[in-house]
Amino acid sequence: MIQIQKFTVNPFQENTYILWDDNGEGVLIDPGCYTVEEEKEVLEFIKNNNIQINAILHTHSHLDHCFSSGYFASLFKVNIWIHKDDIITYNSFEKVCSMYGIPIRHSLPQSYKLYSLNDGFSFGNSHLEIRFVPGHAPGHVIFFAKEEQFVVNGDCLFYQSIGRTDLPGGNHATLLSSIRKELFTLPSSTVVYCGHGPETTIGSEVNTNPFLR
Numbered sequence: 001m002i003q004i005q006k007f008t009v010n011p012f013q014e015n016t017y018i019l020w021d022d023n024g025e026g027v028l029i030d031p032g033c034y035t036v037e038e039e040k041e042v043l044e045f046i047k048n049n050n051i052q053i054n055a056i057l058h059t060h061s062h063l064d065h066c067f068s069s070g071y072f073a074s075l076f077k078v079n080i081w082i083h084k085d086d087i088i089t090y091n092s093f094e095k096v097c098s099m100y101g102i103p104i105r106h107s108l109p110q111s112y113k114l115y116s117l118n119d120g121f122s123f124g125n126s127h128l129e130i131r132f133v134p135g136h137a138p139g140h141v142i143f144f145a146k147e148e149q150f151v152v153n154g155d156c157l158f159y160q161s162i163g164r165t166d167l168p169g170g171n172h173a174t175l176l177s178s179i180r181k182e183l184f185t186l187p188s189s190t191v192v193y194c195g196h197g198p199e200t201t202i203g204s205e206v207n208t209n210p211f212l213r
């Protein structure tokens, strides 16, 4: 049984997630902590719950989702995992930070691992299905915990909204069709954990999301 904990961090109010199972093994998704205090809060939670972090997973590598990926990767001596179409975004992290005038506290490591959509991602006794959902970013993926019926969906679907598509590689029509194909086909009771803002469910967004009527 996978448990999930959310932390809202950095000036972009990004949601960082820890997923862990009964085995005590876990993953860190989109660690966007920007301050030492934010990093401490995540670390303390990991320590207090005796979680062994096995990997850092990116839904996509926009700067607000990976400010502390480099820090946690070296601290836990684990790899960062991305989709192959996300490499270009991953590699432009430092350039985009300086474009925004944001000092870089932790660079991203040069090396990373690439997801296999067929294999998904396993940790402890648990498994996450990985679905490819481009549109907000070209190499965006989501993580579906089938047994627990929740999805960590980054910046694709938000409560009553959808991700912006005006950033490099973004495409509005692609995002809408990806959401319909990969998210709206999940069970309607599935809880959707978003990269920003509150949780929602597939059923409620299918019925009421103004961008997808």
Ligand SMILES: [Zn+2]
Pocket (backbone or CB within 6 Å): 060, 062, 136, 137, 155
């Ligand atoms: Zn994003």
